[in-house]
Amino acid sequence: MIESNAVEPRTSPTIERRRGEWWRDGVIYQIYPRSFADTNGDGVGDLPGIIARLDYLGPAGLGVDAIWLSPIYPSPGLDVGYDVSDHERVDPLFGTEEDFDRLVSEAHQRGLRIVLDLVMNHTSDRHRWFEASRSSRDGPYADWYLWRDPSGVDRQGRPRPPNNWVSFFGGPAWAWEPRREQFYLHTFLAEQPDLNWRNPGVEAAQFGMVRGWLERGVDGFRLDVFNVFLKHPDMPSNPRRVGQTAWTRQVHRHDRDQPDFADLLTRFRALVDSYPDRFTVGELFDGGPDRAAALTTDRHLVFDWELIGAPWSARAFEAIVERRERTFGPDRWPTLVLSNHDQPRQASRLAASAGIDDVDGVAKAAATLLLGLRGTPFLYYGEEIGMIDVAIPADEIVDPPARRAGPDFPWWNRDQCRTPMAWTGEPGAGFTTGRPWIRIGDVRAGRNVADESADPGSVLAAYRRLLAARRARPVLRVGTLETVDAGDSDVVAWIRRLGNDLALVAVNFATDDRRVTLPSPGADRQWRPFAGTDPSPSGPTDGTHLTLRGLEGVLLEPS
Numbered sequence: 001m002i003e004s005n006a007v008e009p010r011t012s013p014t015i016e017r018r019r020g021e022w023w024r025d026g027v028i029y030q031i032y033p034r035s036f037a038d039t040n041g042d043g044v045g046d047l048p049g050i051i052a053r054l055d056y057l058g059p060a061g062l063g064v065d066a067i068w069l070s071p072i073y074p075s076p077g078l079d080v081g082y083d084v085s086d087h088e089r090v091d092p093l094f095g096t097e098e099d100f101d102r103l104v105s106e107a108h109q110r111g112l113r114i115v116l117d118l119v120m121n122h123t124s125d126r127h128r129w130f131e132a133s134r135s136s137r138d139g140p141y142a143d144w145y146l147w148r149d150p151s152g153v154d155r156q157g158r159p160r161p162p163n164n165w166v167s168f169f170g171g172p173a174w175a176w177e178p179r180r181e182q183f184y185l186h187t188f189l190a191e192q193p194d195l196n197w198r199n200p201g202v203e204a205a206q207f208g209m210v211r212g213w214l215e216r217g218v219d220g221f222r223l224d225v226f227n228v229f230l231k232h233p234d235m236p237s238n239p240r241r242v243g244q245t246a247w248t249r250q251v252h253r254h255d256r257d258q259p260d261f262a263d264l265l266t267r268f269r270a271l272v273d274s275y276p277d278r279f280t281v282g283e284l285f286d287g288g289p290d291r292a293a294a295l296t297t298d299r300h301l302v303f304d305w306e307l308i309g310a311p312w313s314a315r316a317f318e319a320i321v322e323r324r325e326r327t328f329g330p331d332r333w334p335t336l337v338l339s340n341h342d343q344p345r346q347a348s349r350l351a352a353s354a355g356i357d358d359v360d361g362v363a364k365a366a367a368t369l370l371l372g373l374r375g376t377p378f379l380y381y382g383e384e385i386g387m388i389d390v391a392i393p394a395d396e397i398v399d400p401p402a403r404r405a406g407p408d409f410p411w412w413n414r415d416q417c418r419t420p421m422a423w424t425g426e427p428g429a430g431f432t433t434g435r436p437w438i439r440i441g442d443v444r445a446g447r448n449v450a451d452e453s454a455d456p457g458s459v460l461a462a463y464r465r466l467l468a469a470r471r472a473r474p475v476l477r478v479g480t481l482e483t484v485d486a487g488d489s490d491v492v493a494w495i496r497r498l499g500n501d502l503a504l505v506a507v508n509f510a511t512d513d514r515r516v517t518l519p520s521p522g523a524d525r526q527w528r529p530f531a532g533t534d535p536s537p538s539g540p541t542d543g544t545h546l547t548l549r550g551l552e553g554v555l556l557e558p559s
């Protein structure tokens with residue numbers, strides 16, 4: 001195993017025993033708290049629910065290494081938690097402060113880390129900072145948000161926004177505040193005003209908040225839209241370009257990715273690094289692997305979106321993997337993300353992209369990619385049971401941009417991937433005894449933890465096998481990666497290598513059998529399958545020839 005450079009963690013003896021670069025070796029499981037497990041019957045998942053399911057996730061169960069919680073802070077809920085009204089506390093909807101501390105300590109006892117979602121680009125308009133800031137041009141919070149005078153008046157005499165910037169959630173990025181007679185900037189909803197990070201008070205307050213969570217034992221953070229924190233200080237209009245939507249009709253040159261962001265990031269990362277064994281992952285708000293790699297440093301990863309945007313095509317995945325390997329190089333560590341709370345479920349999305357009916361087959365093959373490629377895998381809750389998108393009727397839509405979607409503003413409904421975790425096939429799915437906050441998918445078909453636990457052919461069983469194989473073999477966690485030409489355009493294959501250890505992974509994207517050619521594992525050695533999508537993975541028939549079943553993924557090692 002690669003030498004650890006971790007400083008002694010003081011969190012728990014269990015973690016001490018499992019010491020390593022957990023953010024690189026480990027699998028991070030994303031929980032959308034309101035949809036994971038509800039213990040008090042109010043229909044909303046909560047922290048005691050997560051505590052009750054730690055054994056499902058921990059070493060005695062699935063065997064992930066860390067849990068990333070989507071926002072748990074008090075919030076009016078207009079962007080379902082990403083509009084935070086107090087970053088220092090836990091929303092009573094999810095539980096008490098004591099519940100949170102108990103979650104950290106119970107997770108640590110099982111060797112599981114806790115990663116929080118930090119939403120620092122904006123606050124809710126109900127945050128006390130914004131309430132003070134909008135009330136007057138004077139006062140300690142007056143400059144904590146991005147206030148600007150109008151650029152003039154329109155023909156009706158209404159104030160005109162300062163520039164042409166638009167909101168990602170539709171409409172202009174500026175909202176008028178009559179009390180100040182000024183506009184404020186909001187990259188997302190008008191109820192999510194952007195903070196002015198160039199005000200030293202904002203940085204000090206945010207860093208103080210971060211320190212508070214670190215002191216409570218939090219192991220890391222996911223940083224919401226972090227490359228947007230700084231905008232051009234003069235706020236010039238963005239250049240225009242041809243595009244399908246108001247957002248894509250602009251080059252986002254001035255409303256994100258500013259040169260002094262690197263310094264801000266360095267200060268922030270130094271704060272996190274002053275606590276042992278912590279990590280962060282930044283959410284790149286648009287951008288490819290080159291931008292992600294440029295912002296990646298040791299312990300501080302960055303999401304890029306090529307994998308999540310790919311269709312179910314061997315050639316598309318292979319090209320992305322090769323580009324990532326070139327871009328990140330041996331010294332920078334990439335992330336592996338096939339789904340999250342913003343995108344359609346991977347089984348639904350990928351199967352639909354190739355017109356495949358066998359969604360569970362695609363879910364299992366995708367698991368081989370997620371857990372077999374090089375990088376830290378982020379596993380979105382429910383993917384391990386092959387959860388699929390749930391159709392949400394128009395009158396039940398919660399996702400705010402989806403409510404305003406129309407011909408001028410195309411939007412996918414993010415509710416469809418945020419539905420309750422399916423624990424059992426009973427009504428309520430073992431998620432709640434009450435009325436769920438959003439509708440539950442069809443769990444009777446066997447796509448739930450209880451039924452899948454009893455079926456070795458299930459998606460869950462495949463995830464358990466692949467996770468166990470990964471845990472047992474450092475080469476799969478930290479080895480280098482080279483793609484291999486297996487001679488079939490619907491198959492992707494690659495070698496992982498760590499010192500003398502080798503593993504070969506092959507995934508058949510097609511639904512029919514494919515015979516492929518493997519590289520030789522070396523003199524007097526044979527490739528032996530040790531795990532895969534199927535309980536009995538296919539092995540080579542004669543030395544280097546292997547017939548993969550449709551949608552089969554296999555992991556092999558020399559023996």
Ligand code: NOJ
Pocket residue numbers: 079082083119188224225341342
């Ligand atoms: C990115 C988050 O992933 C998304 O859910 C949210 O709506 C926006 N940031 C705004 O915070």
Ligand code: CA
Pocket residue numbers: 038039040041042043044045046093
């Ligand atoms: Ca609850």
